[in-house]
Amino acid sequence: MSALIYCPFPDRETALAVGGQLVEEKLVGCINVGGPISAIFAWNGERGEGEEVAALLKTDAGLLDAAIDRLDCLHPYDTPAILGWPCHASAGTQEWLAGLNDGGKSDGS
Numbered sequence: 001m002s003a004l005i006y007c008p009f010p011d012r013e014t015a016l017a018v019g020g021q022l023v024e025e026k027l028v029g030c031i032n033v034g035g036p037i038s039a040i041f042a043w044n045g046e047r048g049e050g051e052e053v054a055a056l057l058k059t060d061a062g063l064l065d066a067a068i069d070r071l072d073c074l075h076p077y078d079t080p081a082i083l084g085w086p087c088h089a090s091a092g093t094q095e096w097l098a099g100l101n102d103g104g105k106s107d108g109s
Contacts, residue, residue, distance in 0.1 A: 001061040002089035002097045007071060007082045008039065008052040015055045018074045027067040028059040029097045060097040061086040 005028070009015035012033055019031025034054040041048050059067045068084045075082070089097065 001086050002094050003059050003061040003064040003067075003084055003086045005057040005059065005064070005067060005071065005082060005084040007055050007057070007075070007080060008037070009033075009055055010052060010076060012053050014076055015053050018071065019055060019057060021074055022057065022067060022070060025070065026100050027063055027070055028057045029100055030058045032056045032058075058093075058097060060100050062101055 009018070015031065015033045019028070019033065022028040023031065032055065034056075036051050037054050039048075039050050039052050041050075057067065057071070064084050064086065068082050071082055072080060
């Protein structure tokens with residue numbers, strides 16, 4: 001089974017740098033970084049607003065916990081919002097992401 005991780009970042013460059021590190025470490029197969037999003041949130045008992053970029057990371061379900069833990073370590077926020085869940089994928093996508101478990105021998109093509 002495959003998995004997805006959603007996580008907002010303060011900017012595109014940070015998202016790409018952290019995602020690139022996770023790809024190099026073979027914890028995720030890909031990161032998709034979107035454009036700016038507006039955020040309205042409650043934090044420490046107060047309402048806040050800001051702009052972030054959304055990122056969606058793709059991995060194998062067997063690596064989900066390790067990928068979330070590593071993302072938490074690399075993320076610049078003290079308490080980043082990181083949400084991960086197992087999901088069904090097409091056969092090709094599932095094979096590609098399962099290849100992360102064997103050192104990334106599947107190329108995702």
